[in-house]
Amino acid sequence: MRKAKIIPVLMLPAILFSRAALAIQRFPKPEFESAYTQPQTQIPLPRGEFLAYLDVFVLFASLCLVTWLVLKKRSRLLVFLMSLFSLAYFGFYREGCVCSIGSIQNVSLALFDHSFVLPLTVLLFFVLPLVFTLFFGRTFCAAVCPFGAMQDLFAFKPQALGSRLNTVLGIIPYLYLGLAVLFAATGTDFIICRYDPFVGIFRFNASFGMFLFSGILLLSGVFIARPYCRFLCPYGVLLNWTSRFSRRHLSITPSECIQCRLCENSCPYDAIDFPVTDKSPESKPLMVKKMMILTILVPILLLVFGYTGSRMQYALAGVDSRVKLAKEVLALSKGTGIPEKNAGGNTRSVPEEESFEIKAFKASGKTEAQVYSDASIVLKKFYVGGWLFGGFTGLVIAMLIAGRMLPVYRKDYVTNKGRCFSCTRCTDYCPIKS
Amino acid sequence: MPGRREFLNTLMRGGILAALGLLSGSLLLRSRDEKSCSYGFDCSGCNRSKSCMLSAALEARQTVWQLDMTKCIQCGRCATNCVMSPSAVKCTHAFAMCGYCDLCGGYFKPGTKTLTTAAENQLCPTNALKRKFIEDPFFEYTIDEELCIGCGKCVKGCGAFGNGSLQLQVRHDRCKNCNECSIARNCPSQAFTRVPANKPSLMRGLGTELLNETAKKNQVNA
Numbered sequence: 001m002r003k004a005k006i007i008p009v010l011m012l013p014a015i016l017f018s019r020a021a022l023a024i025q026r027f028p029k030p031e032f033e034s035a036y037t038q039p040q041t042q043i044p045l046p047r048g049e050f051l052a053y054l055d056v057f058v059l060f061a062s063l064c065l066v067t068w069l070v071l072k073k074r075s076r077l078l079v080f081l082m083s084l085f086s087l088a089y090f091g092f093y094r095e096g097c098v099c100s101i102g103s104i105q106n107v108s109l110a111l112f113d114h115s116f117v118l119p120l121t122v123l124l125f126f127v128l129p130l131v132f133t134l135f136f137g138r139t140f141c142a143a144v145c146p147f148g149a150m151q152d153l154f155a156f157k158p159q160a161l162g163s164r165l166n167t168v169l170g171i172i173p174y175l176y177l178g179l180a181v182l183f184a185a186t187g188t189d190f191i192i193c194r195y196d197p198f199v200g201i202f203r204f205n206a207s208f209g210m211f212l213f214s215g216i217l218l219l220s221g222v223f224i225a226r227p228y229c230r231f232l233c234p235y236g237v238l239l240n241w242t243s244r245f246s247r248r249h250l251s252i253t254p255s256e257c258i259q260c261r262l263c264e265n266s267c268p269y270d271a272i273d274f275p276v277t278d279k280s281p282e283s284k285p286l287m288v289k290k291m292m293i294l295t296i297l298v299p300i301l302l303l304v305f306g307y308t309g310s311r312m313q314y315a316l317a318g319v320d321s322r323v324k325l326a327k328e329v330l331a332l333s334k335g336t337g338i339p340e341k342n343a344g345g346n347t348r349s350v351p352e353e354e355s356f357e358i359k360a361f362k363a364s365g366k367t368e369a370q371v372y373s374d375a376s377i378v379l380k381k382f383y384v385g386g387w388l389f390g391g392f393t394g395l396v397i398a399m400l401i402a403g404r405m406l407p408v409y410r411k412d413y414v415t416n417k418g419r420c421f422s423c424t425r426c427t428d429y430c431p432i433k434s
Numbered sequence: 435m436p437g438r439r440e441f442l443n444t445l446m447r448g449g450i451l452a453a454l455g456l457l458s459g460s461l462l463l464r465s466r467d468e469k470s471c472s473y474g475f476d477c478s479g480c481n482r483s484k485s486c487m488l489s490a491a492l493e494a495r496q497t498v499w500q501l502d503m504t505k506c507i508q509c510g511r512c513a514t515n516c517v518m519s520p521s522a523v524k525c526t527h528a529f530a531m532c533g534y535c536d537l538c539g540g541y542f543k544p545g546t547k548t549l550t551t552a553a554e555n556q557l558c559p560t561n562a563l564k565r566k567f568i569e570d571p572f573f574e575y576t577i578d579e580e581l582c583i584g585c586g587k588c589v590k591g592c593g594a595f596g597n598g599s600l601q602l603q604v605r606h607d608r609c610k611n612c613n614e615c616s617i618a619r620n621c622p623s624q625a626f627t628r629v630p631a632n633k634p635s636l637m638r639g640l641g642t643e644l645l646n647e648t649a650k651k652n653q654v655n656a
Binding site: 034038039045047097102107110118121127190194247 | 528605606622
């Protein structure tokens with residue numbers, strides 16, 4: 001604890017004079033006799049702030065343009081060209097940061113941590129695509145998001161996955177969203193950014209593991225079109241749900257569907273709903289039975305998953321640095337951090353090399369009690385968060401079950417408003433042009 | 435019945451819009467407590483001590499990552515944990531603080547016998563710290579930024595034996611300003627913080643004026 005005592009002494013001049021005087025001036029400033037001029041310390045400035053607003057403007061402009069191309073021009077070629085622009089600007093020029101997908105975390109952290117400053121630009125990156133989707137469908141996914149644009153280039157031989165597989169894999173984004181919000185809101189980690197497969201490609205710089213992940217993802221994208229967008233993207237969940245209530249949406253045909261079936265295989269993302277003309281209405285007792293099952297099932301699922309989530313409190317909180325530190329400090333104070341070495345029958349404790357975390361803890365002058373109380377606050381957050389995350393998972397599963405239970409009737413081939421990325425491929429297949 | 439469905443859709447749309455509006459509004463117009471004022475944003479001269487309302491919310495609030503040397507323990511993770519390789523964190527020299535020592539704790543390995551620029555004497559693993567004779571007994575130390583990997587070995591040496599003029603700093607021309615800094619996540623002393631983009635440096639002893647001021651105050655106190 002020697003260092004801990006030195007620190008407050010060092011802090012004294014800092015409080016008395018200025019931040020600049022914090023270091024100890026052990027050696028006086030030399031007085032040069034020769035004509036030596038001291039070089040200036042170069043401090044490169046960050047990217048200009050107005051450029052952040054330019055990004056928002058480009059986002060807004062390209063959202064407007066793509067929406068117009070999708071809904072009015074219905075031109076796949078122009079949408080494709082626009083997606084190339086987005087890939088170049090938001091992807092390779094802006095290097096994928098800050099993107100709308102990652103902004104989920106900034107918004108959730110800002111909601112729970114009042115000291116976190118949420119830049120207006122980040123908020124706009126979060127809100128703008130959602131508002132556009134609410135009115136015009138997922139035109140953001142069509143050609144503004146650089147991740148989608150990148151994967152779109154690889155969709156050579158898309159295979160239909162079938163509705164069951166689509167539904168099951170479709171749960172992953174909900175879990176990813178739930179975890180991302182949980183970890184961001186507790187101030188633990190930004191997992192969306194950390195495991196972002198494309199940012200490494202945009203920067204030509206990533207760890208081997210991440211390159212491997214993005215390589216596998218892009219290559220699997222040859223057969224499973226846009227795997228990230230469909231089965232991982234947490235922002236896609238929000239867009240999916242806002243798009244379902246969209247005011248206007250891309251339609252396969254500009255006027256009446258003539259049931260020609262030409263568009264049946266045109267969608268690489270399985271986002272075209274086929275007609276279900278079996279009009280036989282389900283019997284009333286069966287419907288009542290289904291409703292009863294659902295009303296019982298939903299609370300059970302919520303409770304079971306919520307409880308499971310809350311039991312995962314320690315496992316989830318274990319990745320938090322504050323909890324990790326508390327564990328290390330506890331081990332240190334108990335002496336378990338020092339392994340007992342049995343050499344020749346002699347039991348003597350060998351002081352283990354202190355971890356940097358412990359060194360930093362000692363240098364910071366914090367007490368053990370402070371560390372423990374910090375950790376217990378985090379643990380409490382994860383308890384509540386675990387309930388919420390588990391409950392959310394249960395709700396998602398209940399929703400999917402309900403979705404499959406309820407009867408469907410559709411006359412025509414229509415785009416699934418939730419899943420459709422508005423890429424306008426299907427419009428090329430429709431023989432009706434006006 | 436398309437009419438009913440359309441009505442429900444409109445209702446939901448209105449609901450989502452209202453929710454988004456409420457969310458944005460509460461995030462922008464929220465009162466910022468004193469804790470957030472000490473976040474690094476200059477709130478001096480601000481008489482709205484309890485709450486910063488719309489005007490403050492709409493100010494440019496871009497942040498960048500920076501390393502607070504008062505917390506740094508020079509563990510060396512800056513060199514290895516940045517998403518970029520080499521790291522965006524580099525050693526930066528505050529010349530105004532430097533003592534121009536012959537026996538530089540940042541340049542020489544401890545126990546070096548002859549004070550020459552021979553490779554075996556150097557603490558820096560990449561020969562990024564350059565030593566140049568100025569006049570007896572002063573030597574100038576500069577950093578070759580291309581070679582520096584940000585390991586902080588010289589920073590540790592300088593802080594332990596010298597004035598602490600060698601400091602680790604995020605170089606903003608190299609930093610990608612990730613949404614969450616990968617070094618910050620792994621920093622054992624939580625020395626990485628988001629700072630306002632218009633005040634991107636947390637370096638100590640940058641200007642000679644500041645140091646001179648301190649010296650004057652010292653004299654007065656003495």
